[in-house]
Amino acid sequence: MRVIDREYQEERERRELSPDAAGAADTEGRERSTDPDVLRTDYQRDRDKILHSKSFRRLSHKTQVFLASEGDHFRTRLTHTLEVAQIARTITRALGLNEDLTEAISLGHDLGHTPFGHTGEAALSASLARHRGIDPASPRAQALYRHNEQSVRVVERIENGGAGLNLTAEVRDGILNHTGNLRAETLEGRIVGTADRIAYVNHDIDDAIRAGILSEADLPETTHRVLGANHSARIERLVWDMVDTSAATGDIAMSPEVWDAMMELRSFLFANVYTAPVVMAEVDKATHLLSDLFDYYVEHIDEVPEDYRSISEGDDLRAVTDYIAGMTDRYATATYQRLFIPHALSY
Secondary structure, X not given: OOOOOHHHHHHHHHHHOOXXXXXXXXXXXXXXXXXXXXXXXXXXXXXXXXXXXXXXHHHHHOEOOOOOOOOXXXXXXXXXXXXXXXXXXXXXXXXXXXXXXXHHHHHHOOOOOOOOHHHHHHHHHHHHHHHOOOOOOOHHHHOOOOHHHHHHHHHHHHHHHHOOOOOEXXXXXXXXXXXXXOOOOOHHHHHHHHHHHHHHHHXXXXXXXXXXXXXXXXXXXXXXXXXXOOXXXXXXXXXXXXXXXXXXXXXXXXXXXXXXXXXXXXXXXXXXXXXXXXXXXXXXXXXXXXHHHHHHHHHOHHHOOHHHHHHHOOOHHHHHHHHHHOOOHHHHHHHHHHHHOOOOOXX
């Protein structure tokens, strides 16, 4: 029986993957040099570093969309991350690119997400703006906290008591550039950016149907026609179109018709799910909770754990932001109750 060690795997990547793939042997490296692993390539090591991090474990108790969902089948930030990884790896494999790099980026892309999903991201931005004398409604304020930038901060600075995870440049680039109109340097990173949208558009529809906010029949007819009439059909269509179009163009892309249909579904979600009354009621509560926690810890900076204060290098707002961003939903809620809700009298 032969041992498939790192050198063998690197040679197999050169031999079998597309010339456009990011080979592990050709990585730009880490900020701090380390001896190579005997069995694992550098991207495999990065994947394992992320999997064993505290920030990754906390994703299981961070909300995706539904802040007060009842039942065990609603997505969390962790299950979202795993769905992104599955979709991205399927596309990567079909295009002959580097699955290990794709998986590492996928698993790390949301490590900087706050408790209570994007609601928490907006609440932290607004809190930072208030304390810096910036209008919380301004575009400048909205840029004060971005989860992709925080994800990079997590892997570069926060994990391991300030030492970070010392990941390769390609993984850090993919994590930073997975959202919005940002563009990763590697094809693998670009796949994760689109797989992220494929995953959340489809699983947020699935969760909204489960929550009784909408039904499959409520979705736009045009998206049914282009993408299919159910969850499975939509994902299959989006993945295949991305593989087919990318292979034809030499870059990571979808056909205009399919891309437009996916973005129509995204707009539909914003209009009918993310701003639905049942969701907004919980959004208001979560925003109030995080704003109060932020103000409290700015006034009581000595109660922020020493690890966060030392990492912040004297920037109290940075320390408070890092601490609250790392909280899970339930820890943030329990902390709020401890600080602000008097204990009921016992009889």
